[in-house]
Amino acid sequence: MKLKNQLAILRSIRDDGPITRVDIKERTRLSWGTVTTSTKELLDRGIITEIGAVTTGVGRRPVELDLDRSANFVLGLQLGALVVRAVLMDVKGTVVDEQEAPVDSRGSAREMLAVLQETGRSVLQRHLVSRPLLAGVGIAAPGAVDFSTGVCLYAPHHPHLKDVPLKRKFEQAFGVPCFVDHDYNCFVLAEQVFGYGKGLHSFICVLVGNGMSAGLVLNGEVHRGADSLAGEFGHTCVDPDGPLCACGNHGCLEALASGSAIAVTAQHEAASNPSTAILSIARGDHGRITAETVAQAARQGDRLAREIYSRMGTVLGVGISNLINTFNPQSIILGGRVAKASDLFLPSCMEIVRKRGWYASSKDVKVSRLERGEALGAAALVLQQIFTTGQIVRRGAVRRARREASAAGPSRRTAAAGSAGGRPPRRAPRTARRRAGNA
Numbered sequence: 001m002k003l004k005n006q007l008a009i010l011r012s013i014r015d016d017g018p019i020t021r022v023d024i025k026e027r028t029r030l031s032w033g034t035v036t037t038s039t040k041e042l043l044d045r046g047i048i049t050e051i052g053a054v055t056t057g058v059g060r061r062p063v064e065l066d067l068d069r070s071a072n073f074v075l076g077l078q079l080g081a082l083v084v085r086a087v088l089m090d091v092k093g094t095v096v097d098e099q100e101a102p103v104d105s106r107g108s109a110r111e112m113l114a115v116l117q118e119t120g121r122s123v124l125q126r127h128l129v130s131r132p133l134l135a136g137v138g139i140a141a142p143g144a145v146d147f148s149t150g151v152c153l154y155a156p157h158h159p160h161l162k163d164v165p166l167k168r169k170f171e172q173a174f175g176v177p178c179f180v181d182h183d184y185n186c187f188v189l190a191e192q193v194f195g196y197g198k199g200l201h202s203f204i205c206v207l208v209g210n211g212m213s214a215g216l217v218l219n220g221e222v223h224r225g226a227d228s229l230a231g232e233f234g235h236t237c238v239d240p241d242g243p244l245c246a247c248g249n250h251g252c253l254e255a256l257a258s259g260s261a262i263a264v265t266a267q268h269e270a271a272s273n274p275s276t277a278i279l280s281i282a283r284g285d286h287g288r289i290t291a292e293t294v295a296q297a298a299r300q301g302d303r304l305a306r307e308i309y310s311r312m313g314t315v316l317g318v319g320i321s322n323l324i325n326t327f328n329p330q331s332i333i334l335g336g337r338v339a340k341a342s343d344l345f346l347p348s349c350m351e352i353v354r355k356r357g358w359y360a361s362s363k364d365v366k367v368s369r370l371e372r373g374e375a376l377g378a379a380a381l382v383l384q385q386i387f388t389t390g391q392i393v394r395r396g397a398v399r400r401a402r403r404e405a406s407a408a409g410p411s412r413r414t415a416a417a418g419s420a421g422g423r424p425p426r427r428a429p430r431t432a433r434r435r436a437g438n439a
Helices: 002-016 021-028 032-044 109-126 166-174 183-194 259-270 277-281 291-299 303-327 337-356 373-389 391-408 410-419
Strands: 048-053 063-067 073-079 083-089 094-102 134-141 144-146 151-154 178-182 203-208 212-218 221-223 331-335 365-367
Touching (some): 002 021, 002 063, 021 032, 021 063, 032 048, 073 109, 073 373, 109 134, 109 166, 134 183, 144 178, 151 166, 166 178, 178 183, 178 373, 183 212, 183 221, 183 331, 203 303, 203 337, 212 303, 259 291, 259 303, 259 337, 277 303, 291 303, 291 337, 303 331, 303 337, 331 337, 337 365
Parallel strands (some): 073 134, 134 178, 203 331, 331 365
Antiparallel strands (some): 048 063, 073 083, 083 094, 144 151, 203 212
8 A cells, every 4th residue: 555655646746746745635635644754755765856845825835846857767779670779768758868770680689689788778878877777678679579578479570589588688688677568569658658649548559661560559558469469460461362471471461561562562663664763763773772762752753653652552541441440549640660751651541541441430540740659668668667566666765775774884885886786876967858759
């Protein structure tokens, strides 16, 4: 009950802070004694901080409370097909810094994870976030992921990433709890916390990149399915006799409407259309044609490029109509790098959605405003744990014990520093921060 009350207070401070104790009491409906005792303990543990007083107009100046942004940072990591990303976020969900680095998705698992870990460490070191100041690490992983164990089971576009225990490896590397989820589940969580999904109870994020997938929020919760494998939207079949997909089946939506599908289609059709701008942009090299190449040609008015994106939108519209007819979501949110070319495919997509979407079902389709949504969602995984499991409340007790040991004498101070990863906690420097929703 004590932990439950403290978490209720923390969530109130997160949502409305800076906030006075009186306002906390009103919002949580806890007794005054519980609020007073709990906030004192949270202050002692360095989880919240007093930030001054406010004038009430009646002579009293109650102190306001807020989360301590100099501690309990979270690190969000994304392993993509072309790059890895790291986002450092404070406990209130404000982005402190970010970094990305190229990665070879055909490389070994060890090589890919080394790049991901080094990118994360680089961000932490740049802001002097030592282990005691880090609440946890979240990872947005590709392919099939077991959320409960943090194991990446299989990833079609990362052939050597099979049965890799990401959670265990990163907990060993960083010395803090690690949470691993599908990249599309991380993206839908980011939308729920920072984006268009805020305030919605049922919506779906469709990610269109090199592959295709969908993250689902149903009844306010991320839906992962019985085996943590829900959301493989790209591997639903729209043409049994269609092209071969990376998963080994034929006619998957991903094989017809993803970024890689656009590139393959353009490479084939450019061979019989030598005057297309697609080839000139690719300098005559068919192997250099990408979805972005086709988009650039389409915006220059190239007929073939515009047709390719229009056909892609039609097929995507069929898939989105199926989602609408199956789940009846409040909204469909498009993300991924191909969604940046939504002006080229959304008209044909929406034509199909309006035609095939069931009766009075909501047919609201919009394009995400979030950049690096998967990495933001990975960080949000840790924030979610902070405010639902009491993780930092318990870690705060450990930090207080170390401070008390430090004050007791040199020998105990040395032991405390060693148990904290070799040095005592350091406050991170003040830095320019940007709200994640505007990132």
